[in-house]
Amino acid sequence: MGKAAVVGTAVVVCAAAAAAVGVAVVVSRRRRRLREAEDERKRKAAAVIEEVEKRFSTPTALLRSIADAMVEEMERGLRADPHAPLKMLISYVDNLPTGDEHGLFYALDLGGTNFRVIRVQLGGREKRVVKQQYEEVSIPPHLMVGSSTELFDFIAAELEKFVRTEGEDICLPEGRQRELGFTFSFPVHQTSISSGTLIKWTKGFCINGTVGEDVVAELTRAMERQGLDMKVSALVNDTVGTLAGGRYVDNDVVAAVILGTGTNAAYVEHANAIPKWNGLLPRSGNMVINMEWGNFRSDKLPLSEYDSALDFESLNPGEQIYEKMISGMYLGEIVRRILLKLAHDASLFGDVVPTKLEQPFVLRTPDMSAMHHDTSHDLKHLGAKLKDILGVADTSLEARYITLHVCDIVAERGARLAAAGIYGILKKLGKDKVPSESSQKQRTVIAMDGGLYEHYKKFSACLEATLADLLGEEAASSVVVKLANDGSGIGAALLAASHSQYAEVE
Numbered sequence: 001m002g003k004a005a006v007v008g009t010a011v012v013v014c015a016a017a018a019a020a021v022g023v024a025v026v027v028s029r030r031r032r033r034l035r036e037a038e039d040e041r042k043r044k045a046a047a048v049i050e051e052v053e054k055r056f057s058t059p060t061a062l063l064r065s066i067a068d069a070m071v072e073e074m075e076r077g078l079r080a081d082p083h084a085p086l087k088m089l090i091s092y093v094d095n096l097p098t099g100d101e102h103g104l105f106y107a108l109d110l111g112g113t114n115f116r117v118i119r120v121q122l123g124g125r126e127k128r129v130v131k132q133q134y135e136e137v138s139i140p141p142h143l144m145v146g147s148s149t150e151l152f153d154f155i156a157a158e159l160e161k162f163v164r165t166e167g168e169d170i171c172l173p174e175g176r177q178r179e180l181g182f183t184f185s186f187p188v189h190q191t192s193i194s195s196g197t198l199i200k201w202t203k204g205f206c207i208n209g210t211v212g213e214d215v216v217a218e219l220t221r222a223m224e225r226q227g228l229d230m231k232v233s234a235l236v237n238d239t240v241g242t243l244a245g246g247r248y249v250d251n252d253v254v255a256a257v258i259l260g261t262g263t264n265a266a267y268v269e270h271a272n273a274i275p276k277w278n279g280l281l282p283r284s285g286n287m288v289i290n291m292e293w294g295n296f297r298s299d300k301l302p303l304s305e306y307d308s309a310l311d312f313e314s315l316n317p318g319e320q321i322y323e324k325m326i327s328g329m330y331l332g333e334i335v336r337r338i339l340l341k342l343a344h345d346a347s348l349f350g351d352v353v354p355t356k357l358e359q360p361f362v363l364r365t366p367d368m369s370a371m372h373h374d375t376s377h378d379l380k381h382l383g384a385k386l387k388d389i390l391g392v393a394d395t396s397l398e399a400r401y402i403t404l405h406v407c408d409i410v411a412e413r414g415a416r417l418a419a420a421g422i423y424g425i426l427k428k429l430g431k432d433k434v435p436s437e438s439s440q441k442q443r444t445v446i447a448m449d450g451g452l453y454e455h456y457k458k459f460s461a462c463l464e465a466t467l468a469d470l471l472g473e474e475a476a477s478s479v480v481v482k483l484a485n486d487g488s489g490i491g492a493a494l495l496a497a498s499h500s501q502y503a504e505v506e
Helices: 003-055 060-078 141-145 148-163 215-225 238-249 305-313 321-326 331-346 365-372 380-390 397-428 451-455 457-471 487-498
Strands: 102-110 114-123 129-138 178-184 188-192 195-198 230-236 253-259 263-270 286-290 444-449 479-483
Touching (some): 003 331, 003 397, 060 457, 102 148, 114 148, 114 487, 129 148, 129 487, 141 148, 148 215, 178 238, 195 215, 215 230, 230 238, 230 487, 238 263, 238 286, 238 487, 263 321, 263 397, 305 331, 331 365, 331 397, 365 380, 365 451, 365 457, 380 397, 444 451, 451 457
Parallel strands (some): 102 178, 178 230, 253 444, 444 479
Antiparallel strands (some): 102 114, 114 129, 188 195
16 A cells, blocks of 8 residues: 555544544534533423412411401401402391201202202101202203293293102192292392392303392292292302201301302301391391302412413403412413413423413313322323323423422412411301310311312312311311212202291291
8 A cells, every 4th residue: 555545544534533523522512402401491490380389388377367367358248348358248047957847848059051959858856858859950051141031931840840740758738838948159139038139140141131130039920920839938049058058967067168160158157246237136146147258358368470360361350369269260270370381481391382281271170180189100190181181292200290299289279278268267256266174165067068179189188287287286176177068959948948937837
């Protein structure tokens, strides 16, 4: 081989080596950039999570101040302060069921696109509920936007059909009129136990001629047109019905809380502690108050940017602030908004933000609950939910664990805020402390209802633990929180019984 050839070969080898070194340098730089980009992404994700944890924090001292604010607003509402966010509506229910009620009673539960008709045969203290039957009826969409007469005629016709199914074992004493408890879950200005004028329709109803009218009178006229001889003895909302149903099975029930799609609370107040009550004091000395607590607001509530944006974009901005922080309608949506922030700022689900994640309310609270309760080591069930709901085919384990943590933060805040509200009611009633040694220790029971409380186990467990923490070990030992499933339906029938026109003669 000639000298020139050797030199040429050496040059080629050197060039190849240099190229290899160059490629290695490029690859190394690219890897470093990818590492740096990944580190930056993780740093941004951590920053978002840290800010969320800070804004959603509910230390016990804050919860106590929220409970104090709740008591203040309760007192303002009972004084009829026009600026009070809690309306503290007088229900005119002064006699709660005792267990002695007997006879045949009906209930009509109207609160959405379906309504229920219920028949209850009560057997007094020994036999209690002898028989219970119900039917659920869907309201045709055209009747939800039609006339008042058409809607109530349809309801009365279905009620009359249901009455005709009474069996031979159903006994109505001769000369007695059938009586009905009417659960009407729309805003009403109640004027007595069996009358109230409609303030406005909600939940998709838009009916002419009913606003400002007495809904009991509307139903009564419709029943008369159907030839149905039945008296509406009690007009109640679902929370008051839950309280009545709870008291029927447990005499120590003092309040009811619904935590479902929406939220509300009702409790038994001393009549002489209601400054806006103008009538004679009821013989029982008590009056059930419908708090409409979803509208509670206070500068103590830990509002975040996500809450403010949700409220601003809602159909009722500035209203129902407490409900928007604790109820089933909104918890999943708050989680979605946080995940969207993480997707934008920290590419949580990859370089492209999932299109479905941009859709308001695409993540429902039942889905949030299912993800939150995933105990598999790789969170495969949570991953499947993200795929089904958001269309993210392949989520990283890190993204799944971050999603789980976000669910935990949002659910915990909601549960702890709800517990603070219950603690506020107990404070208002003076049942938040250990009784003095001279007084006998008495149970205090809160009747709970609603799908959020019943089915979201981590939420309900956190609520109960937080309430116990606020009360302290000794006081908590006498406070019981228990599920009163479907209390509102049977509760209306029980209130018809306890406010029966025949109660005095028995």
